[in-house]
Amino acid sequence: MPELPEVEIFKRCLDATSLHQRIDDVDVRNTYILKKTSARELTRRLKGRRFELSRRHGKHLFVRADGELWLRLHFGMTGSLQYFKKDEQASRYARVLFVFANNHRLAFDDQRQFGQIGLLKDVDEFLKKHSLGPDALKIDLREFRKVLGKRRGAVKSVLLNQRIIAGIGNIYADEILFRVRMHPATEIFRLGDNAFTKLFRASHYVLRKAIAAKAAANQMPGSWLLPHRGRGGKCPRCGRKLGSARIGSRTAWFCPQCQKRQSAS
Ligand SMILES: [Zn+2]
Numbered sequence: 103m104p105e106l107p108e109v110e111i112f113k114r115c116l117d118a119t120s121l122h123q124r125i126d127d128v129d130v131r132n133t134y135i136l137k138k139t140s141a142r143e144l145t146r147r148l149k150g151r152r153f154e155l156s157r158r159h160g161k162h163l164f165v166r167a168d169g170e171l172w173l174r175l176h177f178g179m180t181g182s183l184q185y186f187k188k189d190e191q192a193s194r195y196a197r198v199l200f201v202f203a204n205n206h207r208l209a210f211d212d213q214r215q216f217g218q219i220g221l222l223k224d225v226d227e228f229l230k231k232h233s234l235g236p237d238a239l240k241i242d243l244r245e246f247r248k249v250l251g252k253r254r255g256a257v258k259s260v261l262l263n264q265r266i267i268a269g270i271g272n273i274y275a276d277e278i279l280f281r282v283r284m285h286p287a288t289e290i291f292r293l294g295d296n297a298f299t300k301l302f303r304a305s306h307y308v309l310r311k312a313i314a315a316k317a318a319a320n321q322m323p324g325s326w327l328l329p330h331r332g333r334g335g336k337c338p339r340c341g342r343k344l345g346s347a348r349i350g351s352r353t354a355w356f357c358p359q360c361q362k363r364q365s366a367s
Contacts, residue, residue, distance in 0.1 A: 104177035105161060106238055106269030107312035112175075112183045113158045116165065116208065119185040121153050124203040125167075132197040135178075135212060137220040147171060147221060148200070157225060159237050160268025164225045172225055178216025184209045238269035239309050246302045250290060257293070257301070258286035259350030270305065272352045273328065274312065278304045279356065280327040285363040286354040287347065331355045 104112070125148050130141035151167040158164075165173040175181070184193070187206050192199060196209040198219055210219060222228050236245060249267060253260045260266055261275040270278070279286050281304040284297070293301070315321035322328045325338050335344045337357035345358040 103179045103271055103273070104181060105271035105274050105317075106158075106309055107274070107317040108182075109158055109161050109163055109177060109269075110239075110313050111317050112177070113156050113163055115183055115185060116153070116156055116163070119206070120200070120202070120208045121155065123152060123206075125149060125151055125153070125200055126203050127201040129199040129201060129207075130197075131199070132215070134215050135197050135210070135217050135219050137174075137218045139219075139221045144198070144219070144221065148173070153200075159225070159229060160234060160264055161271070162234075162268075164222075164228075170223060172222045174218070174220040174222055174228065175210065176218040178212060178214065178218065180214045181210065181212040181217035184211055233265045235263070235265050235267045238267050238305060241267065243299065243302045246305075247295075247298050250301075251293075251298065253290050255290060256287045256349050257284060257290045258352075258354055260290050261305075262350055262352065269309070272354075273331070274308055276331065276355050277308045277312075277327050279354075279361065281308060283360050283362075285361045286349050286356055288363055327355065327357075 128145040128148050130144060133141050136144065148167060151169055154166045154168055156163060156165045161176065163175040165175065167173065185206060185208050189207065192207065192209055193211055195211045195213040197212050198210045200208045210217065235249060250260055253266060258275050258279060261270050261278065262272065276286065278301065282300045284301070312322065319328055330336060330338055330344065332355065336342065337344055337360060340357065340359050342357060342359045344355050346353050346355050
């Protein structure tokens, strides 16, 4: 499921390939992922325009076209961007293709179709309307403490809540908590100054490092939880079997030995 690092990589791919070219056509192969727009409107409003810049906030990617129009992309569970030349290179899951004047295509692929594509005028207004929290990589320690410190609940649930902090999903929340040796069910109100600082630093470190590793699990350091996460996996730190628990309706993986509840404060 694309989280902040994956979406940042899609952004960089888009920036490197798809800006400043005339959009000759928009090929909508499936309208299910279109939100508050239609195939006809999407094509009519983008045809002849150019993408000028992109902006990521949490797991959302916004792409500005000339004429004060923003395309909104959310990747759901299986969404991704692909850039290629020939139409036959499109996968069977390509839902919308932007066809450029140079005959290359930018495809929004999405096997399970939980992704979303929409149009909007004002990104800040959208973020406000959907009460999205600050971006997990753009937030500083002071704001991090401010927005997380007044919350109640399991630290993992708070990290996953996009209205509190945007961009962290199940995989990287587990990785961040593993790094600071904090049990995912730790009550966030029990965290002291020191624990908040550690959590903040770990979140930035993990997200940045994951981007640098192109968000590919096999490129992540062996000392991370990610390559070992899952049934039968062992803690790369102490060698014991990893445990799992349902927290905030998601499965958390952690090391019961290294991440004891009382280690938080
Ligand atoms: Zn361990």
